[in-house]
Amino acid sequence: MTDIKDPSELNPTVLSPVHPEIQRYLDDLAGSTDTPVLLEMEELARRQNFPIVGRLVGLFLKMIAKSIGAKRVFEFGSGYGYSAYWFADAVGPEGQVICSDADPDNRSKAEHFLRRAGLWERVDFRTGFAQSVFQFTEGEFDICYNDVDKGDYPEVWRLARGRIRRGGLYIADNVLWHGRVTVENPVDIVPGWTDAIREHNRLTFDDPEFDASINPTRDGVIVARKK
Numbered sequence: 001m002t003d004i005k006d007p008s009e010l011n012p013t014v015l016s017p018v019h020p021e022i023q024r025y026l027d028d029l030a031g032s033t034d035t036p037v038l039l040e041m042e043e044l045a046r047r048q049n050f051p052i053v054g055r056l057v058g059l060f061l062k063m064i065a066k067s068i069g070a071k072r073v074f075e076f077g078s079g080y081g082y083s084a085y086w087f088a089d090a091v092g093p094e095g096q097v098i099c100s101d102a103d104p105d106n107r108s109k110a111e112h113f114l115r116r117a118g119l120w121e122r123v124d125f126r127t128g129f130a131q132s133v134f135q136f137t138e139g140e141f142d143i144c145y146n147d148v149d150k151g152d153y154p155e156v157w158r159l160a161r162g163r164i165r166r167g168g169l170y171i172a173d174n175v176l177w178h179g180r181v182t183v184e185n186p187v188d189i190v191p192g193w194t195d196a197i198r199e200h201n202r203l204t205f206d207d208p209e210f211d212a213s214i215n216p217t218r219d220g221v222i223v224a225r226k227k
């Protein structure tokens, strides 16, 4: 999959939806949720410049997953399990989070972290192309979560939307793409990604079977509830 650096280093047009002082305040509040495993996962992201969702979005994912009583979650693009940590926490001991990632090394790291957090038993981590893994996985989901390469966002939305139960959620990260979605000719990390995200957001908002909204935390998280 495409190896991305921090987009803010690569694009002079990037915008943060949250003022830095407010961001610091929110980060400070969220510090009360520290655990040794979370701190290690976040430190690894900093060291390797790996794009995890971060603490505030993690807390948000856990809260909305719990609020609909989610028990079965599919993740497209799991990295080394940081977002899965929050979903696995939310689904409880009877629940399951099916993770997918192209890089087998990410699976090993996820096992290392999530086992220590007592969450690995709730995770079924499958290595491969996420869209194929999904097509080989049967059944409906309470939540489908999309965090793959951004050019694939419209495809993932089209795949996922029909397999979410009524009252279930479609969630995708990075839907503001560091502000590029607002710029006419953005400097893109990979040509076409901004247009793909715009198409994805439009498709999601315009779908009559879903109610959609964007939480502008970090890089924007879209949440669409199936009616």
Ligand SMILES: C[S@@+](CC[C@H](N)C(=O)[O-])C[C@H]1O[C@@H](n2cnc3c(N)ncnc32)[C@H](O)[C@@H]1O
Binding pocket: 001, 002, 051, 052, 053, 054, 076, 077, 078, 079, 080, 081, 082, 083, 084, 100, 101, 102, 103, 106, 128, 129, 130, 131, 147, 148, 149, 152
């Ligand atoms: C943004 S990171 C995921 C971060 C993770 N959701 C988190 O917050 O901890 C994207 C990951 O998805 C993987 N990836 C991207 N596109 C993929 C695809 N189509 N199929 C499988 N893996 C993919 C990349 O290798 C990378 O590990």
